[in-house]
Amino acid sequence: MNYLERDLRAQAEKYKNLFLISEKLHSCMDMETLLEELFVILHENYSDYSYCLFLSFDTHSRENYPIKELEYDSENVAAAKAYALGEVQFEQSITDRNAIIYAPLKGIQGVYGVLQMIARDSVDFPESEIEFITLLAGSVGHAIENAKLYQQSEQLVCNLKLLNEATKQFNSNLKLEEAMSNISQQIQSAFQAEEVGFFVLTDDQLKVKLLPGSTPYFYSKLGQVYIQYFKEKILQEKDSLYFADFRSEMEVGEEFHSIMAVPVYQGQSLKGFSIVMHHKPYFFTFDTYKLLQTLIQHSSLALMNHKLREELNKLVITDYLTKLHSRKYLDEKILHSMKKDKQGTFILIDIDNFKKINDTYGHQVGDEILVQVANVIKANIREKDIGARWGGEELAIYLPMVSLDNGTAIAKRLIKKVEENSNPRVTVSCGVSYWYKDLAHSYQSLFKRADEALYVAKTTGKNRVVAQTDHHEAS
Template sequence: MKLEEEKVYGAFKQKFFHWFLSYDDYENFSNVITELLLLLKQELMIKQAAFFVFDPLNKSFYPEAITKSEESHSPFCHQILPDNIKAMVDDEQQTIQIHEDEKYITAQIFLRLSEELIGMLQLVYDRQLFISRRLLKKIKQDFSTLFRKFRMISQGLSDEKRYEQLHRFAAKIHSSMKIDDVLEEIINTLKQVYPSFTYYLLLSHDNQHHGHLPIKPLVFDESGENMAAMQAFLTGRIQFEDSISLRRSVLYAPIKGAQGVYGVIEIMAPYIMEFPKREINFISLLANTAGSALENAKLYEQSRRLVADLQLINETIHQLNANLRLQDAIEFMVKQIKQSFCADEVGFFWFEGRKRKLLPGSTPFFQSCKSKKYIEFVEKKMKTEKDIVFVGDAKIHASLSVPVYHSLMAAPMVQNGELKGVTIVLHREPYHFTFEMFKLLQSLIQHSTLAFTNAMLREELEKHVVTDYLTKLYTRRYLDEQIKTSMLHDEFGTFILVDIDNFKQVNDTYGHQIGDHVLVQVANIIRSNIRASDIGARWGGEELAVYLPKVSLAVGISIAHRLAEKVRKETHPPVTISCGISYWKKNRPEEAKDLFKRADEALYAAKRTGKNCIFVKDYVRQYKV
């Protein structure tokens, strides 16, 4: 290197020293290099200086900092890629390459740190300006060291800023107890730290829709496309995936808490063949901090949900224990389940031996034939396979193909270890119910089964109290009470007193057991031929009675004729009946005993005139019909 070159280069280094002391924007590597190149251009009187960063993924260089040329036509040489980069790196003689044309000389100086090629310094100068290869080697040596130090300073400042962001991130998300806030803060921090990267949150189970956040469900793909993400989730360790064709590197960082892994952060970096260790450490800290905060938020929301679930169970059981009728209890439970789980259909079924009974109060869908495949599917799972029934999408089951409702969960009604019944809950959309909902439903049904059983036993006891043991018709006492109530609130009604003709002869001929059987047959005919609001009762001995509230006399006579005809045709041994009918209206006040007296008189007339006939006793006269 000539003396004049040494002086010029020494002046450059001296001015660089003064610049270095006054410059304070070292965080931005590109700005630092640009300032350095401007100083080099000025002191060495070159036309243009540029620095190109080496991209190991693409085996090429891209510009990091370029000084502008004073001329309108830039002397910048575009052809900067060597034919064989490996040979250039391995051969020290090829780390400085000189290209000449008629006007300019272009020196390409390839810079390395240890064995790593970091970039290329390109100097363009006039042919009249002589720069020796010795000076170029000196520049190569100094700038390699200088760039290494600049990079260390830049990285140190960048790390300091990022870790300050990480500290703020940790403080903010740990102060929040909402999962949505934690997820949003993760995305915001990634945007600040890696503005040029693409990233997603792959969550293991996220049932809410976050339209504004880059969130995807973490699901197993049989094609193996997301295998690295699944490995990160299963092992709890960072995984990598590099793609030369797509010119990118992908990092998968598990969002890990103390109790498990809740998802994966997917970070896609363009033009990077391998993530630096410092970046991996930072991303790992970010993901672990996020995992801890997400876990705390989930635990907090879970505790709130458990408190709400316990309140729901407590309120439900308190209401069910208020001596509700069975239908009222079922209707209350249906309302609670539909509100708590946003369910479309709720059905309660009780098993009586091999028979299945739909409890009153269930939604109407379970009375339709469309519900049959759901009921049979659940019953098979519970009774035969002894399995729980929680279906996310019913169409995947052959027996439920083309379903109306896709989401299904069923909770057994168990008492003393015995399966008493089942509750089926349906929703049209697939994967509507969560497993937490299923567990809450199980708890609700478990606590309510005893209340249902007690309601059924209480109603059964009430039924026995007001029901005749032999005929299963109501007792005369219950009939009296209901007629008195009807005479207070209704406008009119018809009373039919029924007597089995020649009943003593049946007993004498066939025996009392057959006589009882005949009595039961007649009672069954009465029960199957009157409305639910009508009252069939045993009056005494072989006499039965029917009260028809809000039924006219003409309709009452028609019903009596139908009963007489069916008894004559359907009893075995065949018997006939005689009927006495009485009628009341609101405009003629009277008591129940008057109604009974007139019917008894009409029945006496029917028996006296040959039996197997119907007599009516109105207010003033008696006639046969």
């Protein structure tokens, strides 16, 4: 075999190896795996060379491999030129007798970096070596592009799933607290965020209400500092905020560096905002920020609809004038209580001489009196007690798990408070009834006994409380 034949066979073997290398690189869809495989290949094929990758994108592999960020400075002129022009560049070190080649990592859509190869004790690279390194760098560029596109598509699928799940949560029949908690968990999981907060503003935009689903940090004093700072910042900027390495004049003991803050608008009106934070600088990418913007904007309409639906549900169960519950809501709650509780007390209330008030002062004052009495009721019952408008000038209170004696005492306190806090001064009469599980009291008899006791109170002097009599107890 002559020299030419051996050279041709060596060249064929070399390009066969390049094909196998390209095949191996293109099978790597994970960037870390791709870079790891590349340096194994370089070590096997260029053990006598020094090499380095200059990359234009961020990677966590710099500590393990000879990777540098591509920067435009005096030390990297040839590398920057190879990247900018997409053409191979050369350098020669006369003192060290080194030949250096910079081969761009070119894909179809762009250049992703530069491969630097250093041949020790050489003045120049052979033409065949230049061609091989150029083809190898091109193969690496295409492999990086494929891996990045694959990762982007995977991320896009994850993003779409996140958006879809968030929309489902907001448009579901879940309570706002449950929906916000689920969204918060999804953001923490998808973005690996340490703190997530959701906030709504009062109509005057002076105060901020923290929504359920926010992480506990925002309930702390330090968290409140961030809330107020970004509220003012958003009101001033009227736009979303992205800080890769946050520095401010805030004097806080626990500083977060990566912060995203996105406002929620209804039309042109700022209704609230969201804050996502992490201690590490540059933790959130700009793509993450854009996704959060899309997520919040995508969900803002659903959030507003959710709030409107809750307000509508509240209107359905609330009397428009007194803001007490409706009679239908009261009936439902009493029936539910009679199934799960052991006892309960019902108070039926009537405003004394209400027709005379309307005739003397007018119906507008009559309405004001109803509101005043309703306010006294709301101020003197527990959160789990139910105050309701029974009809006309009659109001009602249901006290779950309260005995007849205690219920009667509450009614007596109530008539005293009404007389003290009404203007023009009015009085009320109360009929009190009671149920107990062991006595098999019925739902209908509870109302009947209270109505009969109220009739006695009205016909025996008014401004008084009458409780059900003994002969009613088993009816």
